[in-house]
Amino acid sequence: MRENQLLAHIHARSADLVAAFGEVVVGPGDDCAVVRAGTGSLLLLTVDQLVEGRHFAADAAAAEIAHKAIARSISDIAAMGGTPAWALATGLLPRHYERADELFDAMSAAARQMGAPLVGGDIATWDGALALTCTVGGAPHPARGPVLRAGARPGDDLWVTGRIGGSLRSGRHLRFVPRTTIGAWLCDALGPALHAMIDISDGVGVDSARLAAASGIRAVIDLPRIPLHDGVVDPLAAIGEGEDYELLFAVAPGSALPPQAPDGTPLTRIGRCAEGSGCIALDSGGHEHDCAHRGWEHA
Amino acid sequence: MRENQLLAHIHARSADLVAAFGEVVVGPGDDCAVVRAGTGSLLLLTVDQLVEGRHFAADAAAAEIAHKAIARSISDIAAMGGTPAWALATGLLPRHYERADELFDAMSAAARQMGAPLVGGDIATWDGALALTCTVGGAPHPARGPVLRAGARPGDDLWVTGRIGGSLRSGRHLRFVPRTTIGAWLCDALGPALHAMIDISDGVGVDSARLAAASGIRAVIDLPRIPLHDGVVDPLAAIGEGEDYELLFAVAPGSALPPQAPDGTPLTRIGRCAEGSGCIALDSGGHEHDCAHRGWEHA
Numbered sequence: 001m002r003e004n005q006l007l008a009h010i011h012a013r014s015a016d017l018v019a020a021f022g023e024v025v026v027g028p029g030d031d032c033a034v035v036r037a038g039t040g041s042l043l044l045l046t047v048d049q050l051v052e053g054r055h056f057a058a059d060a061a062a063a064e065i066a067h068k069a070i071a072r073s074i075s076d077i078a079a080m081g082g083t084p085a086w087a088l089a090t091g092l093l094p095r096h097y098e099r100a101d102e103l104f105d106a107m108s109a110a111a112r113q114m115g116a117p118l119v120g121g122d123i124a125t126w127d128g129a130l131a132l133t134c135t136v137g138g139a140p141h142p143a144r145g146p147v148l149r150a151g152a153r154p155g156d157d158l159w160v161t162g163r164i165g166g167s168l169r170s171g172r173h174l175r176f177v178p179r180t181t182i183g184a185w186l187c188d189a190l191g192p193a194l195h196a197m198i199d200i201s202d203g204v205g206v207d208s209a210r211l212a213a214a215s216g217i218r219a220v221i222d223l224p225r226i227p228l229h230d231g232v233v234d235p236l237a238a239i240g241e242g243e244d245y246e247l248l249f250a251v252a253p254g255s256a257l258p259p260q261a262p263d264g265t266p267l268t269r270i271g272r273c274a275e276g277s278g279c280i281a282l283d284s285g286g287h288e289h290d291c292a293h294r295g296w297e298h299a
Numbered sequence: 300m301r302e303n304q305l306l307a308h309i310h311a312r313s314a315d316l317v318a319a320f321g322e323v324v325v326g327p328g329d330d331c332a333v334v335r336a337g338t339g340s341l342l343l344l345t346v347d348q349l350v351e352g353r354h355f356a357a358d359a360a361a362a363e364i365a366h367k368a369i370a371r372s373i374s375d376i377a378a379m380g381g382t383p384a385w386a387l388a389t390g391l392l393p394r395h396y397e398r399a400d401e402l403f404d405a406m407s408a409a410a411r412q413m414g415a416p417l418v419g420g421d422i423a424t425w426d427g428a429l430a431l432t433c434t435v436g437g438a439p440h441p442a443r444g445p446v447l448r449a450g451a452r453p454g455d456d457l458w459v460t461g462r463i464g465g466s467l468r469s470g471r472h473l474r475f476v477p478r479t480t481i482g483a484w485l486c487d488a489l490g491p492a493l494h495a496m497i498d499i500s501d502g503v504g505v506d507s508a509r510l511a512a513a514s515g516i517r518a519v520i521d522l523p524r525i526p527l528h529d530g531v532v533d534p535l536a537a538i539g540e541g542e543d544y545e546l547l548f549a550v551a552p553g554s555a556l557p558p559q560a561p562d563g564t565p566l567t568r569i570g571r572c573a574e575g576s577g578c579i580a581l582d583s584g585g586h587e588h589d590c591a592h593r594g595w596e597h598a
């Protein structure tokens with residue numbers, strides 16, 4: 001069974017959680033879960049795995065593995081417009097693994113630097129390869145609240161932060177900076193006009209299709225508008241690559257955004273939301289390309 | 300490097316977290332971390348791994364693997380006297396693993412039944428064996444607050460819930476019920492006289508030594524008092540086995556406890572706290588046995 005099918009099965013079986021458990025505000029299926037903590041404040045929660053041979057090569061530097069392990073989960077908090085607060089990590093280490101100290105020092109440093117100190121974890125050794133997990137908790141934007149994948153409406157504009165493509169071959173996937181600052185700034189700047197958001201982990205194509213499915217709209221991407229990294233030339237290929245960890249967001253029509261965020265990161269309108277379902281990309285000749293499967297295929 | 304050494308390294312490097320991050324109340328090294336969430340209410344946080352060939356055999360039933368994956372983390376919440384609230388899980392699955400649906404349905408059911416619905420997770424497939432993680436968040440007892448490993452004083456009595464020994468060979472380690480109800484009831488019944496608590500994951504011996512080290516006391520265990528499961532005959536061997544998932548707790552001298560918790564679980568005074576450090580067990584002949592390493596050795 002493919003991962004996406006299995007996840008769909010889990011999400012379907014979890015659909016009653018919000019009704020059954022009063023503390024659960026958003027269950028499985030978005031970038032983060034949202035639960036009510038103690039006296040009513042909301043908590044964003046996410047967990048991701050980082051697996052040797054899948055998310056990094058066996059010869060990657062410990063500092064890069066550590067950075068990516070933390071940053072992937074922080075990116076999910078960014079996708080909700082939230083601020084990270086704490087992290088927990090696990091390490092499943094090959095027996096006689098010699099870089100454990102270096103790896104955990106680097107994870108601890110990365111987590112602090114990204115605002116989510118590692119407050120706990122678990123370590124086990126085994127005969128297999130290296131596998132890490134990172135759970136991160138955070139707070140939603142105090143005014144805008146959690147920004148979900150659902151919420152985009154027909155007529156909205158679709159925007160991305162930063163540039164797209166070439167993340168794996170350039171090594172950027174090991175060094176990217178999660179967009180927490182920009183996510184929170186978008187909440188500040190747009191307020192309720194920020195309708196929906198997702199981080200681009202698997203590809204602009206498939207992640208736009210996910211936002212479209214959650215929102216009940218059709219995403220239409222203008223390929224010539226896709227902001228490409230230097231050395232990336234084919235936008236249709238680039239939207240199918242994944243590992244960009246930029247933010248893709250839907251904004252009410254007529255909302256003004258500057259061409260750059262305060263930190264200089266480009267902000268680019270790449271498309272729009274329409275009535276319907278699915279996601280298509282239009283090339284410069286006006287040809288339609290189906291996007292639903294343009295992304296990292298979880299085999 | 301052995302896991303315990305690595306954990307000690309991590310705990311030492313994390314000693315400044317409480318001072319550096321205002322939200323962190325208890326960092327790595329206890330059964331749970333404690334962080335301040337939003338408006339000031341406290342959150343208990345823990346994560347554990349469950350690894351094929353290490354914590355369960357490859358032929359274990361999916362329902363048993365699922366139960367143990369959730370229950371181990373819930374037991375950490377119990378050890379703080381807390382109440383579980385939500386869980387996140389990850390699964391690293393062997394390629395072409397055929398029991399994924401069954402496994403995640405069982406994890407979801409176990410998590411709901413234990414009061415910590417699975418609100419999110421992550422799945423990846425790879426060429427290795429099965430490895431699961433479960434992160435659980437919970438609330439401390441509203442009056443007593445989080446019960447730490449630190450807090451035991453010379454003169455305190457040491458108690459355990461339930462019975463000890465034979466967990467692995469009997470299969471109990473796959474079916475145990477985490478002691479959340481009793482942990483909370485102990486907080487109700489004893490209040491501030493409940494000085495310290497830990498769950499017995501690695502063995503009464505080594506876990507008593509951990510409580511002693513955190514509290515700055517010497518734990519003295521009376522071996523003839525250890526309540527043994529049917530078929531277990533050697534208390535010295537039993538305190539070195541681990542996987543009991545009972546609660547071990549230190550109580551102010553003179554505090555009365557009934558012989559059973561309200562649910563019928565035995566409560567047994569097994570020793571006391573003295574000035575000094577370490578943990579010793581006294582046999583019926585009055586001979587001392589060092590306990591510091593009587594437990595599951597993390598190789």
